[in-house]
Amino acid sequence: MVSGSFNEGPGYAGDVGVRDAWEALAADPRAVLIDVRTVAEWNFVGLPDLESIGKRVLLVEWQRFPDMAVNPAFADELGEALADLGVGADAPLYFICRSGARSRSAATVATAGGFTRAFNVAGGFEGALGPDRHRGCVDGWKASGLPWIQS
Numbered sequence: 019m020v021s022g023s024f025n026e027g028p029g030y031a032g033d034v035g036v037r038d039a040w041e042a043l044a045a046d047p048r049a050v051l052i053d054v055r056t057v058a059e060w061n062f063v064g065l066p067d068l069e070s071i072g073k074r075v076l077l078v079e080w081q082r083f084p085d086m087a088v089n090p091a092f093a094d095e096l097g098e099a100l101a102d103l104g105v106g107a108d109a110p111l112y113f114i115c116r117s118g119a120r121s122r123s124a125a126t127v128a129t130a131g132g133f134t135r136a137f138n139v140a141g142g143f144e145g146a147l148g149p150d151r152h153r154g155c156v157d158g159w160k161a162s163g164l165p166w167i168q169s
Contacts, residue, residue, distance in 0.1 A: 029126040030136045031129070032137055035141060036140075036164060039139045042110060044071045048105065050111050050112065051075050051076065053078075053115070054078055056079055057079065059116065063116075065168075067167045079095075080120040093131050096131070110135040111133055111137065113138055114139040114142055114143055117145060121139055122138040125138045142158050143166075144159075145158025
């Protein structure tokens with residue numbers, strides 16, 4: 019069992035902090051991290067690195083760069099990617115974006131699609147804006163010191 023608080027959210031399994039998500043991903047071989055940011059963010063900002071726990075991040079855009087329109091094929095792309103991995107409907111899915119907003123929407127759509135354990139990673143990859151109006155230094159995956167890579 020992963021320690022920490024899980025807050026049930028409307029329409030999905032709930033919010034989980036980045037460290038709790040990391041621990042759950044490491045502890046449960048069925049758990050999957052799904053990054054729903056844009057291709058541009060993956061390429062220029064970086065990605066969570068799960069290599070040390072023998073996993074990789076699943077990449078499915080919630081919105082498309084540059085117009086940031088919601089990806090109309092999101093549910094289909096997610097379902098196909100999870101099916102390719104052999105992920106069942108009861109597997110824990112952890113959705114992450116920049117700050118936790120897009121990933122909340124993605125978790126809600128996954129839940130509506132029949133996935134019963136879709137969590138939002140609160141704080142996201144870069145977290146909230148800090149006092150200097152920069153992300154990545156207050157909270158989120160990067161600021162928490164969790165492994166990440168940049169191309």
